[in-house]
Structures are given as C-alpha cells and as structure tokens.
Amino acid sequence: MMNKYEVVFIGRPDAGEEIIKGVIQRVRETVENLNGQVIKVEEWGKRRLAYPIKKYSDGYYVFVETSSNSQASKEVERILRLHEDVIRYQTIKKVEEKVVHKIKKAISQAKETNQ
Numbered sequence: 444m445m446n447k448y449e450v451v452f453i454g455r456p457d458a459g460e461e462i463i464k465g466v467i468q469r470v471r472e473t474v475e476n477l478n479g480q481v482i483k484v485e486e487w488g489k490r491r492l493a494y495p496i497k498k499y500s501d502g503y504y505v506f507v508e509t510s511s512n513s514q515a516s517k518e519v520e521r522i523l524r525l526h527e528d529v530i531r532y533q534t535i536k537k538v539e540e541k542v543v544h545k546i547k548k549a550i551s552q553a554k555e556t557n558q
Contacts, residue, residue, distance in 0.1 A: 456489055
C-alpha cells in the first residue's frame with residue numbers, strides 16, 4: 444500500500460551543493476528502487492537553526508515529498524541517519540483528508556450519543 448510521506452532533512456552548512464544534491468539523488472533512487480515515487484523536492488536553502496545541532500548554528504534545509512510503502516520510508520531514514528553530512532531529519536506520514544473527515548464525524552457522533 445502506498446502512503447504519502449514528507450521528509451525534511453538538514454545538511455551541514457559547510458557541505459557543498461554537490462554533496463546536498465548527492466543526498467537528494469540517493470533518496471530519490473532509494474524510493475524509486477523500492478517501487479515508490481518522489482512527488483516533490485524543495486531546497487529551502489541555508490537557514491539559521493533555532494538551537495545549535497552538533498555545534499552548527501546554520502543548516503541547509505531540504506524538503507522531499509514521496510509516495511511509497513513503509514519499507515522505502517524506513518530505508519530513506521536509514522540512509523539519512525548514516526550520512527555524515529545530514530545533521531537532522533524527520534519523516535511524517537500524511538493522513539488523507541477522507542480519513543480525517545471520517546474521524547471527525549465519528550467523534551461528533553460519539554459526543555452526541557453521550558449527551
């Protein structure tokens with residue numbers, strides 16, 4: 444089953460542009476090799492961090508949206524964790540609107556029956 448995931452990772456600020464492009468390409472290849480699809484890649488660029496991470500006060504932000512299975516998502520996280528130029532990453536599984544609507548409807552019905 445294909446799910447939508449959003450991955451944001453922060454690269455070292457002193458890493459060159461070719462290194463960041465290499466990490467993005469590695470993520471793309473991993474997702475596609477595991478029958479997934481990269482929907483969107485946004486390079487947000489170098490920004491100030493809210494607090495220092497591994498003694499860095501700046502970082503290079505990259506956003507990747509994918510449609511893949513959970514195995515591909517776990518493999519992307521493994522790659523980012525092991526890459527020395529990535530100082531932080533986070534993956535979020537997106538919930539579809541239909542599911543959110545069903546949950547809200549069930550909650551409102553439960554409230555009505557309890558009153």
